[in-house]
Amino acid sequence: MSPVLDQPQMQPPGWNNHWAQEWSRSQADSLTPCRVVRIDKGGIMAATSSGEEHLVVAAKAVRRVVVGDLCGLDLAAGRIELILPRRTVFERRSPGVARDQLQLQSRPLAANMDRVFVLQPLESGVNLTRLARELVLAWESGAQPVVILTKADLVSAEWAEQERSEAQRFAPGVEVHVISTRSAHGLHELRSLHLAGHTIAMLGASGAGKSSLVNALAGHEVQLVAEVRDNDRRGRHTTSAGQIIELEDGALLIDTPGIRGVGLWSADDGFEKAFDDLSVYVQQCRFADCTHTIEPGCGLLQAVSDGHIGQDRVHVFQELAVELEQLEEGLETREREEQRERNQRSRRKAKRRDDDSSESTGRSYELGEEEE
Incomplete structure (x- = not known):
């Protein structure tokens, strides 16, 4: 029943x-x-x-x-x-054995959220390259990304506004919020816009302030909070498990462990959305296969020259485009190798069947001769 x-x-x-x-x-x-x-x-x-x-x-x-x-x-x-069929899923490329090594397989981290909070700490400055990667993954998940710049109480208002502008430049079509969990700055607006009735995945490096934000939104301590190391401004992994935290207004927070590396995985749609502001210039390129590096008539390079977009954004665009292309090539190579192995296994099985059939036929013939 x-x-x-x-x-x-x-x-x-x-x-x-x-x-x-x-x-x-x-x-x-x-x-x-x-x-x-x-x-x-x-x-x-x-x-x-x-x-x-x-x-x-x-x-x-x-x-x-x-x-x-x-x-x-x-x-x-x-x-x-x-x-049940997932509405959205957040996944990244699996880390390899070495720190900078990546494997040709994906690792899902969370599912069925409709918001992804992408956290970056203000005290160390927004890491624009990492932010671009995180936004590609967030868009690819199918959920709506929201950029949250944390620890505003540790920097000046001028610095916070400067970093917000930089983050907005790398996050077209995405809201950027500046908050402090200690002073509660920006939390009311964040709650009113993105909490009630929503399921939110939290994404950020160790030390980005995820645990502090979870505690602030929950209204009580549900996560341990660790200090950031002075020597490299990196946090310790205070969140070692993925978990859902229910809030009083019906919102669900999906907290994920801090991620050191942000490897992209089959993220063509997410890539297009994260760099949607560049598409108008890409369409102006003279050559359809333009790499946006040295080709004459490149719309992107012309836009940089005219001051419409920053060279740093184009650089990140090129870097991630190459990474996704190499990933696709790697997956195609792996598929060919796996197909070759399947074919070899099929041939071995067929040969064993033929050998068994021949032996069986030979034994029957010998038995027949003995009976005569």
């Missing part, structure tokens, strides 16, 4: 008409709807309703569940059996 979804105590956090319809289409009559609210080394926590959480495992077919997923849970077995 299907769970009664119109009872509030049976609804997972963030449940709405969309998820009710998806659940109905899934025909998972024997399962209970739940939402993944925490994943850490201890396992997976799934909530069947607010405050009703269960330590569960994921079946092999759905082992790549992430925080935010709406799922079907075998309550008796404590096992997730299905994942």
Whole structure:
């Protein structure tokens, strides 16, 4: 019998008409709807309703569940059996063994959010290259990015405004907020515009102020806060697990661990949206395959020369375009290698079948001769 979804105590956090319809289409009559609210080394926590959480495992077919997923849970077995189709998903390229190494596979971090808060600390200045990368990933997720410049209490008003302008230059079509969790500067506006009824993923490097912002929005301490190191202005990983935090106004915050590297993954749509302000100049290029480096008649280079856009923005544009192109080439190479391996396995199986068939035919013939 299907769970009664119109009872509030049976609804997972963030449940709405969309998820009710998806659940109905899934025909998972024997399962209970739940939402993944925490994943850490201890396992997976799934909530069947607010405050009703269960330590569960994921079946092999759905082992790549992430925080935010709406799922079907075998309550008796404590096992997730299905994942409802994701509306949005935030993923990046998996880090490799070495610090600067990246693998040819993706790593999803959060799902089913409609906002992505991209945090950058003001005290060290906005890292424009990282911001561009984060915005590409945020746009690619399908959610609406919002840039939040934190720790305004540690800098002058002039510096904060200068950095806000720089961030806005790299974030066309995106709201940029300047906040301080200590003085509460900017928090009221942020709450009124982007919280009630929304599901928000928090993205930022260690030391960007994610934990402090989570605590401020929740109204009490739900995350540990660590000091930033003086020698490199980097924070310690105070958030070691992905988790959902419910707020009183119905908003859900999906906090993710601090990310040192921001590797792009199959982000063509996100790339176009993050650099939408450059598209008008790209369309003016004389050559369709213009690399925007040395070609005559390049619309981008002309726009830089005319002072319409900054050289630094074009540089980041070129850098990320090359990275995405190399990623695509790497994926194509891997696909060819995997196809070659599949073909070789098929040939080996066919040869074994032929050999077995020949041996069987030979034995039958010998037996027949002996009987004569």
